[in-house]
Amino acid sequence: MSNTPHPYIGFGLGLRTCYFEEILATQPNVDWFEIISENYFVDGGKPWHYLDQIKEQYPIVMHGVSMSIGSTSDINFDYLGNLKKTIDRVQPMWISDHLCFSSLGDFNSHDLLPMPYTEEAIDHLAQRLNIVQDYLQRPLILENVSSYLTYQASQMSEWEFLSELHSRTQCRYLLDINNIYVSARNHEFEPETFLDAIPQQAIAQIHLAGHSDFGSHIIDTHDQPICDQVWRLFENFAKTRGPINTMIERDDNFPPFSELMAELDHARAIAPESWSVHDFA
Amino acid sequence: MTSLEQLQKDFVEMLSQDSPKFEAHIAAQSGLAPQQRAEIYQNAYRIRLTKVLEQDHEMLGLYLGDDLFEEMVKGYLAIYPSCAPSLREFGNRLPHFLSSQSPFKEHGILQEIALFERLLLRAFDAADSDTLQFTQLQSIQQTSWPNIQFRLHPSVQLLTCHYPAVESWQALKSEQSPPSPENTTERYWIIAREQDKRTGFYALSKCHYECLKSIQSGLPFGFVCETAAQYTDSEEQGMMQVMELLQKGIELGWLQSNIELLQA
Numbered sequence: 154m155s156n157t158p159h160p161y162i163g164f165g166l167g168l169r170t171c172y173f174e175e176i177l178a179t180q181p182n183v184d185w186f187e188i189i190s191e192n193y194f195v196d197g198g199k200p201w202h203y204l205d206q207i208k209e210q211y212p213i214v215m216h217g218v219s220m221s222i223g224s225t226s227d228i229n230f231d232y233l234g235n236l237k238k239t240i241d242r243v244q245p246m247w248i249s250d251h252l253c254f255s256s257l258g259d260f261n262s263h264d265l266l267p268m269p270y271t272e273e274a275i276d277h278l279a280q281r282l283n284i285v286q287d288y289l290q291r292p293l294i295l296e297n298v299s300s301y302l303t304y305q306a307s308q309m310s311e312w313e314f315l316s317e318l319h320s321r322t323q324c325r326y327l328l329d330i331n332n333i334y335v336s337a338r339n340h341e342f343e344p345e346t347f348l349d350a351i352p353q354q355a356i357a358q359i360h361l362a363g364h365s366d367f368g369s370h371i372i373d374t375h376d377q378p379i380c381d382q383v384w385r386l387f388e389n390f391a392k393t394r395g396p397i398n399t400m401i402e403r404d405d406n407f408p409p410f411s412e413l414m415a416e417l418d419h420a421r422a423i424a425p426e427s428w429s430v431h432d433f434a
Numbered sequence: 435m436t437s438l439e440q441l442q443k444d445f446v447e448m449l450s451q452d453s454p455k456f457e458a459h460i461a462a463q464s465g466l467a468p469q470q471r472a473e474i475y476q477n478a479y480r481i482r483l484t485k486v487l488e489q490d491h492e493m494l495g496l497y498l499g500d501d502l503f504e505e506m507v508k509g510y511l512a513i514y515p516s517c518a519p520s521l522r523e524f525g526n527r528l529p530h531f532l533s534s535q536s537p538f539k540e541h542g543i544l545q546e547i548a549l550f551e552r553l554l555l556r557a558f559d560a561a562d563s564d565t566l567q568f569t570q571l572q573s574i575q576q577t578s579w580p581n582i583q584f585r586l587h588p589s590v591q592l593l594t595c596h597y598p599a600v601e602s603w604q605a606l607k608s609e610q611s612p613p614s615p616e617n618t619t620e621r622y623w624i625i626a627r628e629q630d631k632r633t634g635f636y637a638l639s640k641c642h643y644e645c646l647k648s649i650q651s652g653l654p655f656g657f658v659c660e661t662a663a664q665y666t667d668s669e670e671q672g673m674m675q676v677m678e679l680l681q682k683g684i685e686l687g688w689l690q691s692n693i694e695l696l697q698a
């Protein structure tokens with residue numbers, strides 16, 4: 154399902170409620186927007202009112218937070234049904250969720266809980282991914298989550314785990330460079346080692362975001378500007394790669410839209426020339 | 435149980451029940467101890483769900499004050515952990531919690547404020563639908579009127595209060611002190627999405643409330659008029675009330691455009 158090349162559409166922003174009106178009024182120079190899929194699992198009202206208009210003008214990408222692909226419970230087909238309904242209406246360029254588990258049985262943590270890096274987890278994920286992609290009739294792109302612990306059970310590094318899952322399933326990743334940086338700091342590895350280990354054909358998208366630094370550990374709060382180290386990681390990584398869809402992700406403590414545009418333009422400026430999107434319209 | 439199943443079960447029990455079993459799964463690393471690493475997830479879980487209730491029940495939060503609100507969240511989380519993928523649904527059982535658990539159940543107004551806030555959310559998320567227009571009424575033949583079935587807009591929510599819950603909500607919203615929470619006469623409210631997609635609410639008379647209830651249960655216009663007559667002094671007055679309600683309903687978008695003529 155994932156053998157077709159992934160489309161490159163440039164530099165995007167997370168679409169959040171507080172920016173709806175400004176986006177429609179000013180038509181900012183953003184190549185695409187990413188929505189949180191679950192925010193549109195409602196029948197109508199404001200979110201759909203605005204999205205229906207914005208999707209006429211910009212390509213949309215769907216990013217989910219609740220699939221819990223790694224869970225050992227039965228697959229939640231109610232959830233997948235809602236997702237499919239939303240996909241049909243939005244017609245996104247692609248869809249993604251997180252490489253993690255977040256629920257077990259009836260219990261929902263609403264958090265992105267890390268998987269152990271084991272052969273067993275790879276088997277489990279490969280099998281679940283197959284079922285989900287079959288049901289949705291499209292590839293599911295998976296985002297690496299940040300983590301604050303390492304499991305006793307883990308048999309390999311996170312990047313070896315991702316590479317192995319990719320070679321088994323051809324799945325593609327949404328690499329969140331901030332999450333890599335956060336995990337690298339929390340687990341004392343070199344973030345470059347992680348980034349270098351993921352083959353080009355396995356990457357569909359990049360997230361750039363901010364975090365909160367507590368000294369002894371850092372937490373991916375997505376409520377701060379992108380830090381210098383993450384910008385540097387992105388810049389150096391981009392130099393070694395062909396174009397990858399890149400997005401600024403802000404989930405809380407929302408700044409004026411112009412600040413996000415400035416971050417987006419900074420990403421455009423430090424990415425190689427080959428990553429620029431020309432508007433031939 | 436496979437080792438992956440065991441790990442996930444222990445993780446979830448650490449979050450929901452403070453179970454210490456999960457720590458054995460965490461590898462020793464420099465920096466934070468395993469227990470501290472587990473606590474990061476535990477705190478994130480509590481903070482995230484607390485924030486949802488704070489956002490969905492902002493005025494209830496102000497009414498209770500920080501300490502009682504925290505006690506409420508703790509108690510609610512223990513009995514009703516989130517069981518839906520959407521955070522939107524997490525607080526659905528809060529009104530029930532407040533009416534059944536001490537010390538909250540001793541104050542009936544709390545359950546009503548919470549319910550009012552849930553209905554605001556429900557109206558906000560409801561399906562869209564075209565609204566009834568005055569011109570549509572002109573094409574209805576005189577003899578057909580009794581058999582016309584109107585439909586409420588999907589966003590319409592009807593609420594009866596025994597306490598000044600909505601008045602308290604309004605007072606807190608405009609940074610004033612709420613009225614005394616006495617159990618007084620019944621109050622009736624309609625909550626619905628406005629044309630600009632914002633959620634509005636209006637006080638209703640008993641008569642209008644009952645008419646809307648009868649429309650909600652699918653009764654044709656003739657029965658709606660009979661309902662109105664029961665709450666006024668005469669059929670004529672009832673009719674006037676219904677016409678007033680229709681006009682208001684059309685202006686404020688409480689009715690759907692797809693009216694139906696039922697077979698007599």
Ligand SMILES: [Fe+2]
Pocket residue numbers: 296329332360362402
């Ligand atoms: Fe991300």
